[in-house]
Amino acid sequence: MPHVLLGLLATGDKHGYELKRAHDERLPQARPLAFGQVYATLNRLQRDGLVVPTGQERDGGPERTTYALTDDGRVALDRWLTEVEPPFPYVASTLLAKVAVALLVADVDRARACLAAQRQAHTARLRELTALKHAPSATLDDIVAVDFAIAHLDADLRWLQTTLSRVADWHREVWHEPATGS
Amino acid sequence: MSQLRALDLVRSYGRTPALRGVTLDVDEGEILAVTGPSGCGKSTLLHCLAGILRPDAGQVLWRGERLDTWSEAARSKLRRTEFGVLFQFGQLVAELTAAENVALPLLLAGTGRREARETAVTWLHRFGVAELADVRPGEMSGGQQQRCATARALVTSPRVLFADEPTGALDSLTGEEVLTTLVRVAREQRTSIVLVTHEPRIAAYADREVTLRDGTVDHTGLGLDAPLIGGDR
Numbered sequence A: 001m002p003h004v005l006l007g008l009l010a011t012g013d014k015h016g017y018e019l020k021r022a023h024d025e026r027l028p029q030a031r032p033l034a035f036g037q038v039y040a041t042l043n044r045l046q047r048d049g050l051v052v053p054t055g056q057e058r059d060g061g062p063e064r065t066t067y068a069l070t071d072d073g074r075v076a077l078d079r080w081l082t083e084v085e086p087p088f089p090y091v092a093s094t095l096l097a098k099v100a101v102a103l104l105v106a107d108v109d110r111a112r113a114c115l116a117a118q119r120q121a122h123t124a125r126l127r128e129l130t131a132l133k134h135a136p137s138a139t140l141d142d143i144v145a146v147d148f149a150i151a152h153l154d155a156d157l158r159w160l161q162t163t164l165s166r167v168a169d170w171h172r173e174v175w176h177e178p179a180t181g182s
Numbered sequence B: 001m002s003q004l005r006a007l008d009l010v011r012s013y014g015r016t017p018a019l020r021g022v023t024l025d026v027d028e029g030e031i032l033a034v035t036g037p038s039g040c041g042k043s044t045l046l047h048c049l050a051g052i053l054r055p056d057a058g059q060v061l062w063r064g065e066r067l068d069t070w071s072e073a074a075r076s077k078l079r080r081t082e083f084g085v086l087f088q089f090g091q092l093v094a095e096l097t098a099a100e101n102v103a104l105p106l107l108l109a110g111t112g113r114r115e116a117r118e119t120a121v122t123w124l125h126r127f128g129v130a131e132l133a134d135v136r137p138g139e140m141s142g143g144q145q146q147r148c149a150t151a152r153a154l155v156t157s158p159r160v161l162f163a164d165e166p167t168g169a170l171d172s173l174t175g176e177e178v179l180t181t182l183v184r185v186a187r188e189q190r191t192s193i194v195l196v197t198h199e200p201r202i203a204a205y206a207d208r209e210v211t212l213r214d215g216t217v218d219h220t221g222l223g224l225d226a227p228l229i230g231g232d233r
């Protein structure tokens, strides 16, 4: 988030409200920014010397402080853009944890029900996003953002499907039961 | 209204069971995704529904009639008129140009040569490949070939299109473009689609999804009937 604000300021000085608006416009599928969040982040960025207040603006409404990117801010932004994001190092999924626990405390059917219910929820969301993406009003901002969500849901669904096929074997392994029928 | 219905379909290849009692309906204008892991019987089901394969037991009902008991000639006529079929790849006639390929079903149905060509070119245009009208498949990319094949499958305005992994051989962006046009055209002319796919992303274009597992319908995870793109249901 701080770097996104730096990026938005790189296109011109802005006050808090303009920053929020620009953020929500560029990242339409992200959670909309709260004002409190914007101001708290701007304070931190100012403390670190990455942005400076350039003036007060008041046109009828309340007084608003406009901010500009500093040279240090530009360097920090550039460094962030150059850094490659590390792929997630841990498998940290509540869903995975839930299924693993279901296998421990309940039975195969419970774990399977858990996966199937999740699969239904994911499929419903995937359909919603697919419809959203193909709506006549969708801009490329929307499409690129929705594509990201679709790719992740698609991956989750593949995992859910594969795991549904593995649940029985997995349960046997967890409980050290001998395999049947082989 | 259910216009196509499978009732308790059973089909084996030698000792290998492929379908072990599948019942499902395809409504008029509906896009139905058939999903499930590889080998679960999707293609066999599609071939039985399209009248290409005969089931060992069970019935295929087309507008209430026992399609599976029809003669090969009658079924093949149905496939030229009311049904369209689209596979993953390799279905264009190599010796014919794109326009000739797309015109083929019309010529077989008795349309005149000139009219067939004009209609074919209109369809190529819809799929964004009008400039390939006089090009043979060998000189086209996979995506271009699949656009032509899709145009050919729809040129007779069939009542049902059977599509078996139609985007399976394409990269995701090309696949999406082909599928989007396919779905839009199907909605416009109220063609039903039986869309076989193992990809959740692709199934998400359908109105409804039926999952197969080991030759039977898997009922865990059903109940998804949300209207989708361009859907008015």
Ligand SMILES: Nc1ncnc2c1ncn2[C@@H]1O[C@H](COP(=O)(O)OP(=O)(O)O)[C@@H](O)[C@H]1O
Pocket: B013, B016, B017, B018, B036, B037, B038, B039, B040, B041, B042, B043, B044, B045
């Ligand atoms: N022509 C064939 N000869 C023998 N076995 C076949 C043939 N076609 C399919 N099968 C078998 O039938 C089962 C179902 O296959 P298929 O309908 O192609 O499934 P899917 O399309 O879901 O991958 C599989 O076990 C497959 O190996």
Ligand SMILES: [Mg+2]
Pocket: B042, B043, B044, B164
């Ligand atoms: Mg298949």
